[in-house]
Amino acid sequence: MAKTRKPIRSEMAWSSADRIVVRGKDLPGEILGHFNLGDMAFLELTGRAPSAKESTLFNAMVVTLVEHGLTPSAIAARMTYFGAPEAMQAAVAAGLCGLGSVFVGSTEACARMLVEALPDPKADADLEALAREIVDAHRARKAIVPGIGHPIHKPVDPRVPRLFEIAGDCGFYGAYCRLVEAVQQAAERAAGKPLPLNATGALGALACEMGFDWRVCRGIGVMARAVGLVGHLLEEARAPISAEIWHRTDDEASEDLKPK
Amino acid sequence: MAKTRKPIRSEMAWSSADRIVVRGKDLPGEILGHFNLGDMAFLELTGRAPSAKESTLFNAMVVTLVEHGLTPSAIAARMTYFGAPEAMQAAVAAGLCGLGSVFVGSTEACARMLVEALPDPKADADLEALAREIVDAHRARKAIVPGIGHPIHKPVDPRVPRLFEIAGDCGFYGAYCRLVEAVQQAAERAAGKPLPLNATGALGALACEMGFDWRVCRGIGVMARAVGLVGHLLEEARAPISAEIWHRTDDEASEDLKPK
């Protein structure tokens, strides 16, 4: 089967004997010492340097997602490190594998919901009406509205007002932020109980404000958690807890099966 | 078997209804808007905020490792995304799994070599003699000196002078930097051919200057590459190349096996 070859192209980087260029910028001359890690992530995602205000907001967004304590993801990473301490990279990988629909997924689901409801943020839209439509549609199919509700942070997720404050300072508090707040209010009214806007909801709205495709949201969450998982593994190396979690779990789980 | 339970403790984070505290700092009030992503990584690794100079150098160190073009790790991530585009986190994880002894490992090996040769950087040591010992010991067992040599960047890896310049500006160009430069010169003399100090060697020395345990180095590389892999996957989503790599590889690999 003679196939026509397609070209293989990537614009991420190139190098020669004396040069290294990333997304069109000279790494030693234009990036090192000038870009912080969040700026570099922005360059990787968009192909351009962030403005000062984009840098401030984007760094805050990623930083929000770095550390959440002993999540299932952190426990998976620590359990993996216990068995293969020589391969820390695989322990981080194991922790990332669980960043799917249940956790990181709600940011992208919220961003997608907002951008599908309001494709043009400059349009003269009735945000309250859109919010009611969104909430009604979710309630009709008994689905949770992504970005709304939190098991612990009630009545307010403390990250949300701070993120919106930073967004306001940076000129990024716009129609998507107002829409997600209207969604929260509509959801709360419909449910008849406190339903806070959570951090993933605020981050989904901010991703839309910055013009990111909703698919970028999971990537932001994944890179942030990679940073946090390294922190957990270094603590695990200093003060291990995985063996104790293992023994308690295994002992309890098979207790009833054993002959008395 | 009645076991004594050991306590399970972690100092990474805690939260209550209205508070989220990471490594002792209030996330909304003290971190968001104040810490860039590299600073947050520093906090995760060390438990404290970086000084301004530490922030500049540490961000530059991590940024150096973010993007290296179509490495085996990036190819693995893209191949994985091709089969499971709904699970981008697993594609990043696949890319991280290969950051072992061959690639990211040389930074930690260099840091370990330097700190074992010079446990106290303030000691009055003969760095040239130490460098010769290091090179002789590696040559005696026919081992590559970690951090020395590069297949493309010859005679100088352009990242190294820039990293050392930033280190100098920040007050972190010290005994470990001088030692690794002496090692480079000794290795080059012994080999009788150009052997540059590469970026992993400079980063290993800088990790020592900042007082990091050598085990931290792999973690720095892993978090940096997680950022870069997200960039690769977004490019793969926009302009896919994995199917072409697959077809070319599979066609060529089994060509001889097929009956004519």
Add this chain to the structure above:
Amino acid sequence: MAKTRKPIRSEMAWSSADRIVVRGKDLPGEILGHFNLGDMAFLELTGRAPSAKESTLFNAMVVTLVEHGLTPSAIAARMTYFGAPEAMQAAVAAGLCGLGSVFVGSTEACARMLVEALPDPKADADLEALAREIVDAHRARKAIVPGIGHPIHKPVDPRVPRLFEIAGDCGFYGAYCRLVEAVQQAAERAAGKPLPLNATGALGALACEMGFDWRVCRGIGVMARAVGLVGHLLEEARAPISAEIWHRTDDEASEDLKPK
């Protein structure tokens, strides 16, 4: 927040000083030497030993999925091994991460489609009518019918008649097999071009015949490929190709970016 603890229970295995019991069976006395690896997988999935006929068919089903040459999954595993040869487990893991919707997913999608169309295989159903409904529904939303069509194996996927022959010998060629064959014929008629039933379609039907939940299908694919990936990594260790794939890809991908 005082939470009520729920019990942690697992019926997979227990052990004491002198006993190891897996799914209720004594490992040394009842399993070792009596169960082949496919039988053990059946025990893990169902909690019981397979009959002789179930053993034959189930082993054939899993064996079908072990080896497919240099798939994206195998390339990802080899690329990972190149960077971390000391962590073969992580290379297998990287290869598994891509077994998502595009590849292994079609078996489960087919099984789900069949069991939803025919919840009771003993019901007196008009299979041809069901098949037409399935095909029409997929065509209406421009979706591919899972299990139907193959880029290379035309007009017949050679695994399918053999799998159905074994199923027939074992007493498992029933309503789901007939339904998936009717679906293939309806799809082919509707498309007006040859559309073979592929191996994932046959396996989806056979999973239904054996009474497996459709969610089990991905697990069967994942365990099979884990076996095959180990084979690929041992070949990579003997006769490496990953560095060559890497260099060709990286050279071509950035060729246009470099200054002439």
Add this chain to the structure above:
Amino acid sequence: MAKTRKPIRSEMAWSSADRIVVRGKDLPGEILGHFNLGDMAFLELTGRAPSAKESTLFNAMVVTLVEHGLTPSAIAARMTYFGAPEAMQAAVAAGLCGLGSVFVGSTEACARMLVEALPDPKADADLEALAREIVDAHRARKAIVPGIGHPIHKPVDPRVPRLFEIAGDCGFYGAYCRLVEAVQQAAERAAGKPLPLNATGALGALACEMGFDWRVCRGIGVMARAVGLVGHLLEEARAPISAEIWHRTDDEASEDLKPK
């Protein structure tokens, strides 16, 4: 940089419109219905079909490693599934990532130790002297002898006599089995306390008896555990425990940090 291309070759499989050939054997005609899953694994690892006796022993070896209850690896897989139930493959991958030096590594370490001590199993060697040398060398560097000792299965690991019984029946109880038993006795004498030969030690010896390279051992463990992890994930889907493990762990870990 004009590079000479090296060929890309793989002998794992090829296919054409009407044929699929794995390791030189016709998949539908020679493998399906004839090979059980363990035989297929043997073919992948060695390139040939096992004899009947090899099949019996090899299947028993892999089956031994499939299920060990709620190991750290199983917990990591379940935690991952909790966050990304739509990506079961990634949960298996996360579980595999921890099969490193601490768990699966001891089989390969034992096999390597045995084959390095006795490169030619037909040589007329003094096995007791070799065993003493091995034990003395490990004690001198305060290292555990791989394959010796078990925290629960004392004084005898019940898998070991059964594996050696099967090996004897199949004609594979030879010099490496005798050597590892001599090592166990020497280790026990030197320690002055019961030190059983454990299953990984027996499997390491049997891998040597079958002529496998010691690098194959980790692969055998990885494929076996992939089977077992699928079993755990299906139980997790039916009767979840990961949320409970998470909540207990997270609550206890940060209890002391919270203001009273």
